[in-house]
Amino acid sequence: MASMIVLLVGTSLAAFLVTRLLQGIYNLTAHPLAQFPGPRIAAASEWYKTWQEVFLSRSWIDVLYELHDKYGEVVRVGPNELHFSNPSAFTDIYNNSNRWDKEGKLYRCFGEDRSSFGYLTYREAKQRKDVMAPLFSKRATIDLQDLVHKNLDRLCKALAARDAAGKSSDMIFGLRCFTLDTITQFCFAKDVEATSAPDFQAPIVVAMDASLAPFVVFRNFELVRKIVFSLPGWFTKMTTPPMAGLVDLQEMLGAQVKEVVRNPSSLDNAPHAIVYHRLLDPELNQATGVPVPGSLYEEAQGLLFGGADSAANTLAAGTLQLLSNPSQYKRLKDEIIAAWPSLHTFPKWEELEKLPYLTAVIQESLRTAPGVPGPLLRVVPPSGARIGNATVPGGTTVGMTTLFVHRSSEIFTKPNDFDPERWLGADSYKLEKWIVAFSKGPRSCLGQNLAMCELYLGFAHLFRRFDLRLEGTRGPEMPWKEAFLPFFAPDKHLRLYCKPVEQ
Ligand code: HEM
Numbered sequence: 001m002a003s004m005i006v007l008l009v010g011t012s013l014a015a016f017l018v019t020r021l022l023q024g025i026y027n028l029t030a031h032p033l034a035q036f037p038g039p040r041i042a043a044a045s046e047w048y049k050t051w052q053e054v055f056l057s058r059s060w061i062d063v064l065y066e067l068h069d070k071y072g073e074v075v076r077v078g079p080n081e082l083h084f085s086n087p088s089a090f091t092d093i094y095n096n097s098n099r100w101d102k103e104g105k106l107y108r109c110f111g112e113d114r115s116s117f118g119y120l121t122y123r124e125a126k127q128r129k130d131v132m133a134p135l136f137s138k139r140a141t142i143d144l145q146d147l148v149h150k151n152l153d154r155l156c157k158a159l160a161a162r163d164a165a166g167k168s169s170d171m172i173f174g175l176r177c178f179t180l181d182t183i184t185q186f187c188f189a190k191d192v193e194a195t196s197a198p199d200f201q202a203p204i205v206v207a208m209d210a211s212l213a214p215f216v217v218f219r220n221f222e223l224v225r226k227i228v229f230s231l232p233g234w235f236t237k238m239t240t241p242p243m244a245g246l247v248d249l250q251e252m253l254g255a256q257v258k259e260v261v262r263n264p265s266s267l268d269n270a271p272h273a274i275v276y277h278r279l280l281d282p283e284l285n286q287a288t289g290v291p292v293p294g295s296l297y298e299e300a301q302g303l304l305f306g307g308a309d310s311a312a313n314t315l316a317a318g319t320l321q322l323l324s325n326p327s328q329y330k331r332l333k334d335e336i337i338a339a340w341p342s343l344h345t346f347p348k349w350e351e352l353e354k355l356p357y358l359t360a361v362i363q364e365s366l367r368t369a370p371g372v373p374g375p376l377l378r379v380v381p382p383s384g385a386r387i388g389n390a391t392v393p394g395g396t397t398v399g400m401t402t403l404f405v406h407r408s409s410e411i412f413t414k415p416n417d418f419d420p421e422r423w424l425g426a427d428s429y430k431l432e433k434w435i436v437a438f439s440k441g442p443r444s445c446l447g448q449n450l451a452m453c454e455l456y457l458g459f460a461h462l463f464r465r466f467d468l469r470l471e472g473t474r475g476p477e478m479p480w481k482e483a484f485l486p487f488f489a490p491d492k493h494l495r496l497y498c499k500p501v502e503q
Contacts, residue, residue, distance in 0.1 A: 020045070027079040032393040038067065038076035046078050050220040059481040060216075061373050061401060068404075074390045081397040082390070083375055087405040087434060089388035093378055093398055094440040099123075102443065103377035103397045106484075109219045110302070111229050114295035117302035122442055128291075128299070129446055131284050132275060135187075141449040144186060144272060145349045148453050151181045152461040153346075154195045159466065159498040168471040171319065172478075172493040173200040173209075175312035179454060180205055183307030186450060188256060188300065189270040192249075203245025208308060209490075210242035212483040219484075253300045257293050275299065307447050309485050310371060311454045314437075317478065318365030318459065320494045321418035323468060324476035328420060332361055336464045343465065343503055352456040360423035362455045366437040367406045368418050368477075374484035375399030376439060401482075402436045418476060462498075471495040 024044035028034065033043070042048035052063045067075045068085040077083045084090070093100070099122035112118035116132065119125040134140060155178040162169050177194035180202070184190045194202035218225035228236075233247040259266055260276045267277055278284055279291055279299065291299070322329045335357045340347045352358060380387075382394035392398060407415045411434050412422065422428060438445035445451070462468065478494060480486035 031079060033076050033080065033082065033396060036074060036076040036082060036390075037071040042078055043076050044079065049078055053216055054220050060375075061403065061482040064375075064401070064404075073388060078397070080395070081377070081399070082387075082392060084388050084390075084398070084400045085404045086388045087408045087411055090400050090402070090405045090436060091440070092385070092387045093400060094376070094436070094444070096441050098378075098441055100378040100381060103379055103399070105222065106219055106374075106377050108222070109215065109225055110305070111225075112298040112302040112305075114291070115298040115302035116446055117306060118298060124288075126442060127288050131278050132446065135273060135275060135278060136446050136449055138449045140273075141453050142349060145453055145457065147185055148182055148349075148450075148457050149346045149461075151178050151185070151195065152457055154178075154181070156461055156465050156498075156500075158195055158200070159496075160500045163466075163498050163500065168495040168497050170200055170493045171316045171496050172312065172488055173202075173205055175315050175458070176200075176205045176208075176308055177202050178458070179312045180208075180304070180308045182450075182454065183304060183447075187275045187303050187307070188253075189272070189274045190252070190256065192252070204249045205245070205308075207243050207245030207247075207249065208305065209487070210240075211246055212485060212487040213481075215483045249304070250297075250301070253304075254297055257296045257300065261293050261296070275303065303447075305485075306445070307450065311451045311458075313486060313488070314365050314369040314371065314451075315455060315458045315462075316494045317369035318361060318418075318455075319462060319468070319496070320470075320474075320478060321365070321368065321476050322361065322463075323470050323496075325418070328361075328418075329463075329468075331357055332459070333463045336460050340460060340464050343501075347460065349453050349456050352460050356424060357420060358456065358459060360420035361459060362452070363423045363432075363435060364418055364420045365455070366435055367412070368416075369437075370480055370482075370486040371402050371406075371437040372439070372484065373401050373403055373480075373482045373486055375401050376443075402439065405434055405436050408434075464501075466498040466500055469497040469499070471497060 027044050028040060031043075036043075039048060049060070052058050053060050064075075064077070064083055064085075067077065067083070073084060073086040073089070075083050075085075084093070101122070102120045104120055107113075107118055107120060110118055113120075116125055116128040119128060155174060159169050159174065174195075177197065177200050180194045181192060184192045192202070192204060194200075194205055197203070197205075214228070218228070233251060237244045237247050256276075260280060264280055267274070267280070270277070276296070279296060282290055285291070322332060335355050339351060339355055377397050377399040380392050380394055380396045380398055384394045385392050385398075387398060405411070409415050411431065422431065438448040438451070472495075474492075478488050479492050480488045
């Protein structure tokens, strides 16, 4: 019996290895991408990526930079995947004419398949985004800017209290508490009061951060993701305490979805229009029908993850750059003080938008912060496509990270320098199209107006209300690893002493 089992296992293993070998040989010799440059091992097998980012624990973006240095502007990074480094390729992939699908293996990892972020096809995403878009319009955001001010005021009071106690503040976590409070109120009329957590260690924020590193494993091992996602909440809490906040968040969102589906009239009490007003309106959802509860839940989770980290990271990254350059710091502060003379009367977003230096600082922060540094993978339609200088066959997975545009020396002089001045010259408008932090085309960011409002108001509150001082000495950028979003080294987060100004 035992020998039968050994024989069976041995035969299966041999069959598996032979199949992989044959597949590898095909990938290297006869695959439609066989002529593209890149490491042979990456062309042969997907294990190259897994080896680099899971086993060697390297940031995929570092690998990409290395590969482009060696192989040129288009590299075959997997058997069926190309990555591009030429900024014009970004425009060829992400533009309003293309209706390309998102790539399934990557996007399924988020567990938000039925959401504006997670839908793979243009059609499904467009239907969902069209329903929600009015909530995220510039007009709607202007109307809700008091909510952003209110949450910043709360953050500033917490920063001031810490300073009074002689403590510095972790600005990555502090600012994420602010953006999380804002997005939960903006989208769901729920106040999770993250900013009130001691040391800004709000369980949800801690858990969202803790979920970034496992994401790299999930995108390489789909089975591991499926198993982890299917575990009951209590088990996750018991075995992985840092994820407890995420379980709580999922339970909170799930409970709200249940409540609004069971009792839609509960929405009548909301202080302003929220996503469920639109998603549960049969008139607005005629084409597809009102989303099922699972889809509502996934939408909520997608909005939280989309809405919390990136704006906070961008604010923190820009602030660190300004603190590393005293003349830029002073120029921004002087401009904001002139536009906001009385501390107790908050300025309107529309007024702040007219400030040239603040606007330049925000552009430069969007350019130099990591943003969404993972390649935004798309599938070339069956007709094939011309991308950069390459003719790419249909069915190929293609992608680019925004950083290759933002840090391109072909477009930006001294691309690694934080230089708001570059946005103030007469010709600077020509550079604007190369700010692609929110991506471009039909799958570009739904929340960009809210993000811009948070950036304008966020910089204004921080630089007007405090004298900011770095804890310790450090370089102008925080180290991070790519996990689709950036995962900042916890001991290298920006920490500031925030001393309130008198008036
Ligand atoms: C500075 C802040 C932000 C940056 C840099 C940013 C960046 C991006 C990028 C690059 C994408 C494309 C992702 C992809 O192709 O897979 C995206 C999509 C998205 N973002 Fe943002 N985002 C920011 C803030 C926000 C906020 C505040 C929200 C709040 C609602 C939000 C919601 C979304 C959603 C729902 C999508 C999915 C759109 C789609 O797939 O069609 N984002 N964002």
